[in-house]
Amino acid sequence: MFKNIEKKIFIPTFLTLIIFILLIRFFPKETKNIISYLFNVCTEKFGWLYLVVCLLAFVFMFCLTFSKYGNVKLGDPGEVPRYNNMSWIAMLFTSGVGSSLVILGFLEPIYYVSSPPFQIEPFSQKAFEYAHMYGQFHWGPSAWALYNPAIIAIAYMLFVKKENKLRLSTACKCVLGKRVDGLIGNIIDILVVFGVVGGISTSLGISAPVIADIIMHVFKIPNQYELIVQITVLLIWVVLFGSAVYLGLDKGIQKLSNINVILAFGFMVILLLVGPTVDIFKMEVSSIGLYLQDFWKMSTYADPFGDGIFTKNWTVFYWGWWLAFMPMMGMFVGNISRGRTIRNVMWGQLIWGSLGCCVSFMIFGGYSLYLQYTGTVDLAFILETQGQSAALMAILETLPLKNVMMVYLCIVCFVYLATTVDSCAYVLAGTTTKNLSCTDEPARWNRILWAILFCTLSIGLMMIDGLEAVKTMSILTGLPLIGVLILLMVSVRRMLINSDNH
Numbered sequence: 001m002f003k004n005i006e007k008k009i010f011i012p013t014f015l016t017l018i019i020f021i022l023l024i025r026f027f028p029k030e031t032k033n034i035i036s037y038l039f040n041v042c043t044e045k046f047g048w049l050y051l052v053v054c055l056l057a058f059v060f061m062f063c064l065t066f067s068k069y070g071n072v073k074l075g076d077p078g079e080v081p082r083y084n085n086m087s088w089i090a091m092l093f094t095s096g097v098g099s100s101l102v103i104l105g106f107l108e109p110i111y112y113v114s115s116p117p118f119q120i121e122p123f124s125q126k127a128f129e130y131a132h133m134y135g136q137f138h139w140g141p142s143a144w145a146l147y148n149p150a151i152i153a154i155a156y157m158l159f160v161k162k163e164n165k166l167r168l169s170t171a172c173k174c175v176l177g178k179r180v181d182g183l184i185g186n187i188i189d190i191l192v193v194f195g196v197v198g199g200i201s202t203s204l205g206i207s208a209p210v211i212a213d214i215i216m217h218v219f220k221i222p223n224q225y226e227l228i229v230q231i232t233v234l235l236i237w238v239v240l241f242g243s244a245v246y247l248g249l250d251k252g253i254q255k256l257s258n259i260n261v262i263l264a265f266g267f268m269v270i271l272l273l274v275g276p277t278v279d280i281f282k283m284e285v286s287s288i289g290l291y292l293q294d295f296w297k298m299s300t301y302a303d304p305f306g307d308g309i310f311t312k313n314w315t316v317f318y319w320g321w322w323l324a325f326m327p328m329m330g331m332f333v334g335n336i337s338r339g340r341t342i343r344n345v346m347w348g349q350l351i352w353g354s355l356g357c358c359v360s361f362m363i364f365g366g367y368s369l370y371l372q373y374t375g376t377v378d379l380a381f382i383l384e385t386q387g388q389s390a391a392l393m394a395i396l397e398t399l400p401l402k403n404v405m406m407v408y409l410c411i412v413c414f415v416y417l418a419t420t421v422d423s424c425a426y427v428l429a430g431t432t433t434k435n436l437s438c439t440d441e442p443a444r445w446n447r448i449l450w451a452i453l454f455c456t457l458s459i460g461l462m463m464i465d466g467l468e469a470v471k472t473m474s475i476l477t478g479l480p481l482i483g484v485l486i487l488l489m490v491s492v493r494r495m496l497i498n499s500d501n502h
Contacts, residue, residue: 005446074340150326164435197473272363428447
């Protein structure tokens with residue numbers, strides 16, 4: 001059972017996470033205080049670093065794709081892509097986002113309009129305009145550009161160099177040399193595991209309580225059963241994505257991703273048609289203009305002479321979250337991109353990933369801002385006084401067949417996050433496996449074990465006042481991955497230059 005398990009990575013990471021879960025269980029107050037302290041340290045001392053590395057990744061993408069290396073094939077000459085475009089796009093998009101996209105797509109603009117950036121007056125016309133656009137910045141091209149160095153490095157090592165390990169450390173071989181098989185390589189892979197766990201725990205921690213509350217509302221379940229319902233939601237997720245993980249990449253994750261895209265697209269179309277369609281399109285046209293006008297300003301907004309609250313709570317949090325997902329996306333998207341060129345992979349994942357997120361924010365955020373602006377529902381007040389679940393249900397209450405739409409939303413969220421967790425479990429199982437060729441898959445028990453661990457950790461975080469705790473997980477685990485990302489950029493450059501010399 002453990003013959004092909006890389007114990008130097010598996011044992012320390014697994015034991016550390018178990019200890020952390022036990023600390024949450026038996027010392028919740030002390031653990032929460034430590035998490036809050038670490039959040040403040042990371043955002044106040046290193047917030048500027050997250051902004052810089054995001055810009056570096058964006059510049060790296062442009063330099064690489066417009067160079068002669070953009071046409072390099074990630075595979076053998078003449079090889080065709082392993083997956084057709086539709087399945088490839090569905091898998092990369094649904095692995096990179098979870099049900100948080102739906103929930104925050106509705107609610108994030110309301111946070112922004114009540115506490116806007118750039119010292120804009122709350123609830124002013126300008127605040128509404130920026131509120132609609134800013135989520136698309138946080139989920140747009142800058143965010144997806146963070147994935148590219150890892151994706152290309154992994155795909156090149158797997159399909160061009162023919163390495164038999166699905167690990168981020170292996171992708172740094174051109175820089176680290178033989179040290180990649182020693183302590184430094186192990187540290188990188190351990191950071192990868194913590195990063196993926198931190199990222200997916202954030203997604204689960206945001207989504208599970210909201211979905212549980214919607215289910216309780218629809219089926220009239222008393223409040224005293226809230227935690228039981230939340231745990232049940234997570235257990236159903238374990239069964240759903242455990243089944244997909246067990247079936248593997250082609251039979252499980254690919255099919256689930258395709259179903260996910262159809263369900264999510266259907267929900268967006270319904271909302272667009274029953275909502276203020278013309279107003280939503282007007283908002284989006286305005287948002288595109290604001291995005292192009294203020295891209296560099298938003299990318300470098302460290303707010304050095306202000307309180308920096310907006311930057312810390314949102315931009316730094318998001319870049320930390322995306323960085324935490326970077327190893328998973330690098331290994332997963334790299335693994336499904338065989339037969340494609342570097343330019344096709346980098347621009348494909350960035351354009352389709354950004355487009356899916358921006359359309360979601362255009363429709364979901366546009367609808368919630370319309371309700372707030374017209375006075376139909378005071379979502380800002382509900383969000384502040386009653387929380388995310390109440391605000392989301394207040395939005396859904398305005399739709400025809402409200403209970404049906406709530407159940408539909410829960411199904412979309414379930415499948416959305418199931419595909420993300422599938423991908424994360426697949427990657428961590430690969431990282432903790434000794435040898436894994438590009439045609440092999442990690443052991444099933446290993447994949448399911450990580451999926452169960454995600455849910456267990458998320459239950460613990462929810463018990464100590466979820467949202468701030470899960471946000472800190474992303475920022476904390478994303479910080480050391482900044483160094484790994486820079487190392488990957490250097491490694492990709494060296495790999496391609498060395499291939500020219502040979």
